[in-house]
Amino acid sequence: MANRLATALHQSWDSDLAYSFRHSPYAIVAAVVFLLCVGSAVFAPWVAPHNPFNLGLLDLSNSLKPPAWLPGGEAVFPLGTDDQGRDILSTILFGARISLLVGICAVLFSMALGVSLGLLAGYVGGKTDAFIMRVADVQLSFPAILIALLVDGVARALLPGEHDSMAFYVLVLSIGVSGWVQYARTVRGSTLVEKSKEYVQAARLFGIHPLAIMRRHVLPNVLGPVLVIATIHIATAIITEATLSFLGVGVPPTEPSLGTLIRIGNDFLFSGEWWVTLFPGVALVIMVLAINLLGDWLRDALNPRLRT
Amino acid sequence: MTQALLDVRHLRIEFPTRRGILTAVDDVSFEIAPGEVLGVVGESGAGKSLTGAAIIGLLEPPGHVAAGEILLDGVRIDRLSHDEMRRIRGRRIGAIFQDPLASLDPLYSIGHQLIETIRTHLPLSESAARARAIDLLQEVGIPAAARRIGHYPHQFSGGMRQRVVIALALAAQPRLIIADEPTTALDVSIQSQIITLLKRLCVDHGTAVMLITHDMGVIAETADRVAVMYAGRIVEIGPLSDVIRAPRHPYTIGLMGSIPSLVGDREHLVQIDGSMPRLTAIPAGCPFHPRCNRVFDRCRHERPGLIDAGASRAACWLYAAGDRT
Amino acid sequence: MTPGRDTLLQVAHARKTFDVSPPWLTRALGRQRRLLLHAVDDVSFDINRGETLGLVGESGCGKSTVARLIVGLYRLSSGAITYAGMDVGTLAYGRGNRTLRRKLQMIFQDPYASLNPRWRVVDIVAEPILAQRLLRGRRAIAARVDELLMQVGLAAADGRKYPHQFSGGQRQRISIARALASEAEFLVCDEPTSALDVSVQAQVLNLMRDLQRALGLTYLFISHNLAVVHHVADRVGVMYLGRIVELADKATLFATPQHPYTRMLLDAIPDIAMSGKARTPVAGEVPNPLAPPPGCAFHPRCPYANERCRSEVPLLKRAPAGGVVACHGVEERRIDIASHPASVSNGI
Numbered sequence: 001m002a003n004r005l006a007t008a009l010h011q012s013w014d015s016d017l018a019y020s021f022r023h024s025p026y027a028i029v030a031a032v033v034f035l036l037c038v039g040s041a042v043f044a045p046w047v048a049p050h051n052p053f054n055l056g057l058l059d060l061s062n063s064l065k066p067p068a069w070l071p072g073g074e075a076v077f078p079l080g081t082d083d084q085g086r087d088i089l090s091t092i093l094f095g096a097r098i099s100l101l102v103g104i105c106a107v108l109f110s111m112a113l114g115v116s117l118g119l120l121a122g123y124v125g126g127k128t129d130a131f132i133m134r135v136a137d138v139q140l141s142f143p144a145i146l147i148a149l150l151v152d153g154v155a156r157a158l159l160p161g162e163h164d165s166m167a168f169y170v171l172v173l174s175i176g177v178s179g180w181v182q183y184a185r186t187v188r189g190s191t192l193v194e195k196s197k198e199y200v201q202a203a204r205l206f207g208i209h210p211l212a213i214m215r216r217h218v219l220p221n222v223l224g225p226v227l228v229i230a231t232i233h234i235a236t237a238i239i240t241e242a243t244l245s246f247l248g249v250g251v252p253p254t255e256p257s258l259g260t261l262i263r264i265g266n267d268f269l270f271s272g273e274w275w276v277t278l279f280p281g282v283a284l285v286i287m288v289l290a291i292n293l294l295g296d297w298l299r300d301a302l303n304p305r306l307r308t
Numbered sequence: 309m310t311q312a313l314l315d316v317r318h319l320r321i322e323f324p325t326r327r328g329i330l331t332a333v334d335d336v337s338f339e340i341a342p343g344e345v346l347g348v349v350g351e352s353g354a355g356k357s358l359t360g361a362a363i364i365g366l367l368e369p370p371g372h373v374a375a376g377e378i379l380l381d382g383v384r385i386d387r388l389s390h391d392e393m394r395r396i397r398g399r400r401i402g403a404i405f406q407d408p409l410a411s412l413d414p415l416y417s418i419g420h421q422l423i424e425t426i427r428t429h430l431p432l433s434e435s436a437a438r439a440r441a442i443d444l445l446q447e448v449g450i451p452a453a454a455r456r457i458g459h460y461p462h463q464f465s466g467g468m469r470q471r472v473v474i475a476l477a478l479a480a481q482p483r484l485i486i487a488d489e490p491t492t493a494l495d496v497s498i499q500s501q502i503i504t505l506l507k508r509l510c511v512d513h514g515t516a517v518m519l520i521t522h523d524m525g526v527i528a529e530t531a532d533r534v535a536v537m538y539a540g541r542i543v544e545i546g547p548l549s550d551v552i553r554a555p556r557h558p559y560t561i562g563l564m565g566s567i568p569s570l571v572g573d574r575e576h577l578v579q580i581d582g583s584m585p586r587l588t589a590i591p592a593g594c595p596f597h598p599r600c601n602r603v604f605d606r607c608r609h610e611r612p613g614l615i616d617a618g619a620s621r622a623a624c625w626l627y628a629a630g631d632r633t
Numbered sequence: 634m635t636p637g638r639d640t641l642l643q644v645a646h647a648r649k650t651f652d653v654s655p656p657w658l659t660r661a662l663g664r665q666r667r668l669l670l671h672a673v674d675d676v677s678f679d680i681n682r683g684e685t686l687g688l689v690g691e692s693g694c695g696k697s698t699v700a701r702l703i704v705g706l707y708r709l710s711s712g713a714i715t716y717a718g719m720d721v722g723t724l725a726y727g728r729g730n731r732t733l734r735r736k737l738q739m740i741f742q743d744p745y746a747s748l749n750p751r752w753r754v755v756d757i758v759a760e761p762i763l764a765q766r767l768l769r770g771r772r773a774i775a776a777r778v779d780e781l782l783m784q785v786g787l788a789a790a791d792g793r794k795y796p797h798q799f800s801g802g803q804r805q806r807i808s809i810a811r812a813l814a815s816e817a818e819f820l821v822c823d824e825p826t827s828a829l830d831v832s833v834q835a836q837v838l839n840l841m842r843d844l845q846r847a848l849g850l851t852y853l854f855i856s857h858n859l860a861v862v863h864h865v866a867d868r869v870g871v872m873y874l875g876r877i878v879e880l881a882d883k884a885t886l887f888a889t890p891q892h893p894y895t896r897m898l899l900d901a902i903p904d905i906a907m908s909g910k911a912r913t914p915v916a917g918e919v920p921n922p923l924a925p926p927p928g929c930a931f932h933p934r935c936p937y938a939n940e941r942c943r944s945e946v947p948l949l950k951r952a953p954a955g956g957v958v959a960c961h962g963v964e965e966r967r968i969d970i971a972s973h974p975a976s977v978s979n980g981i
Contacts, residue, residue, distance in 0.1 A: 199747050
């Protein structure tokens with residue numbers, strides 16, 4: 001068993017993808033940064049110097065302290081504090097956690113929805129295809145943010161009072177629904193190509209059910225581009241979540257994400273306490289940039305035409 | 309003896325990959341006399357298309373000519389710059405590729421493409437070039453050439469398109485044409501038309517042709533001499549009738565025997581077991597030896613060069629003087 | 634044609650029409666009519682158990698469509714196809730008759746697209762066994778797959794590999810193994826060797842012949858290559874624009890081709906034997922299948938066409954030299970069907 005794992009690892013290390021990764025400096029840097037972000041977010045409770053959400057520990061006398069290297073700053077609050085006395089560094093770490101979680105869950109939801117609909121549209125064709133694609137076209141004429149706002153608003157109306165506890169799920173749903181179209185379109189195109197290939201026809205000749213053909217034969221062959229879209233979509237999802245939180249319709253301020261932090265800090269921007277909004281903003285940019293670079297590398301690495 | 313029009317000497321084409329250097333074409337030498345048709349036949353992976361691409365300067369990187377020389381009319385052309393090669397391409401060497409759809413730009417009329425090619429290489433005015441284009445189209449058998457010169461590629465059928473491609477190749481009056489599988493994508497009846505056309509044009513214009521194909525039948529109809537390629541090398545080269553009727557190299561013998569014919573009724577076709585070696589695993593000695601039914605010890609260790617064997621030459625130790633152990 | 638005792642497949646007046654009209658809005662705005670492609674137009678033939686029927690023709694003649702109609706990938710527009718008495722029509726787009734599904738299989742032209750690149754060879758070959766529930770138990774199935782792989786000339790260990798690790802000829806062998814896994818007795822082979830090199834083609838053709846002898850298989854062999862068909866087939870049918878124009882046993886067809894199109898095809902084959910035969914230039918090209926000529930579809934290219942040919946579609950009739958031919962000229966004895974110069978010089 002260990003032998004097979006070792007062989008698999010060795011083969012992956014030696015594969016074309018790994019080779020391309022090892023020789024691409026920006027991919028390596030991006031991956032390292034991304035792993036740092038993910039690692040610190042996952043291990044936030046242990047890594048963060050303070051727990052910003054324990055209301056009992058907050059001391060208003062600590063509020064609006066500048067970063068440690070400026071006059072008035074304290075080493076114990078390396079990036080300063082916000083108006084409630086919360087350590088900015090700790091809130092960034094916890095906030096990144098929420099941003100990443102929402103981003104990844106939303107993308108998974110989008111992917112599941114989009115890939116399924118794309119497969120169905122491409123394989124079954126006819127009226128099913130026409131219907132799904134028209135729905136997609138209609139949705140594409142709205143900005144994704146509007147869609148997310150719409151879904152969010154409907155959810156609020158349906159769940160008055162419980163919104164805060166359900167906020168996470170509503171957020172995942174709204175961002176997920178706003179993003180399925182690109183998966184569906186790509187998968188539909190690939191499905192149309194694969195459907196005409198002889199191995200699919202051979203499967204039909206064996207009397208295999210169309211759903212089984214879609215799942216076992218077509219799906220593995222259309223997932224390639226989906227992976228690339230998903231990687232870049234995580235970045236978009238995180239930004240969408242940040243925007244929604246910034247607008248006040250995202251996660252509640254008691255469990256702030258990076259977007260919420262930016263909003264909170266925005267109020268203090270012009271009164272001189274710039275660190276409250278800047279550092280969460282920089283953290284967001286670094287995380288999204290790392291993901292985008294990884295996605296770029298992945299797309300080029302998976303493109304057979306660019307291979308040497 | 310007239311100087312050869314094209315002289316390829318010890319050509320070697322390499323592809324650097326991360327797994328090492330792949331030698332796709334190894335020590336290939338041949339000549340083409342003016343006005344002669346040389347058929348280069350071989351199966352996929354033998355390196356014949358790469359050889360043609362190298363001669364015309366269209367090798368796709370990272371493939372490159374690692375060794376050897378290519379001489380056109382006694383002048384080396386394998387080390388020329390892009391611009392110099394561009395001038396030669398079309399004017400002195402023309403090209404016909406397999407897929408006429410890919411060779412013609414769908415956005416421009418065939419007249420436009422013809423005239424552009426003509427005027428790039430010949431000092432003609434627009435109207436003179438147009439007249440020449442119409443002449444060319446008529447020569448290749450496009451009916452109502454004067455009217456159809458304004459048509460676009462998609463308005464022609466496959467066979468007609470290939471005729472246009474031939475016209476394009478001949479537009480600047482090259483002395484040599486590299487034709488890479490010119491009839492493979494066409495129907496059988498159209499194939500015969502194109503073959504006849506190509507033969508006639510080359511006789512009329514005195515153009516030499518390097519005809520690259522895997523189809524022995526096409527070679528039999530058009531070529532004067534034949535070169536058989538295997539695993540990046542020439543294994544046999546000689547006059548057409550010799551190579552076809554009395555092949556020397558065991559691979560050629562097997563190849564001729566495996567072609568189904570309309571004559572006779574054989575239970576089994578001659579079968580060469582195994583398959584052409586991958587570029588990463590070319591055997592030592594003679595590359596054909598693992599599949600050869602007449603192999604002996606020398607074949608496994610020493611690589612044969614082309615050895616005289618009657619009217620043709622074969623890269624096979626069977627024809628070397630000396631013992632056969 | 635009344636079926637003989639040995640008739641396995643019967644195709645009776647098969648027709649397949651594709652609607653390739655532009656979308657209705659475009660049509661309505663441009664006042665265009667519906668465009669119908671008569672890919673297969675009244676095709677009838679029988680195949681007996683154990684024989685190989687070759688079907689030749691150029692692109693657009695409908696031979697691939699006939700193949701797909703027989704195995705049920707397309708649905709017939711009209712006509713009937715029966716296999717061992719069972720109606721094949723139930724196969725299209727449905728589970729259909731289990732037995733039919735097992736016994737009728739297809740070998741495709743493109744060795745690179747006929748195997749799922751993400752599946753291992755063992756899974757590919759085992760798929761029909763699992764789908765048809767022919768065997769139970771992993772070990773029994775694995776053993777059967779090994780046996781099949783060796784039967785087509787591969788090694789049992791090849792099962793662990795992926796398709797891209799094999800050459801074109803080897804992939805066709807895997808396709809054959811997969812068809813045999815389904816316990817097929819009738820194989821429709823759609824240009825199975827057209828994408829292969831000549832020496833590899835020889836291997837695959839030899840294999841198919843050996844398997845036919847050993848397992849009593851019946852083949853419908855479709856090809857555009859007359860020499861290959863000459864090698865493999867017992868009887869040969871020639872198709873042109875959706876119709877069969879001549880159908881005869883091999884010796885007759887190649888020695889005394891009767892239909893002008895058949896003669897033209899034989900004339901067009903490049904001549905390896907090089908007897909220096911004068912090549913009569915072949916006229917014209919295959920017309921657009923969307924707008925076939927009236928009457929006999931071949932008449933624009935036929936040196937023997939008369940008024941009747943331009944208006945009346947010829948039917949397959951018994952021909953003087955043997956077989957059936959769809960040609961007014963042959964029927965009216967206008968064409969000299971004494972040995973065709975091509976066959977004389979080919980040494981037949």
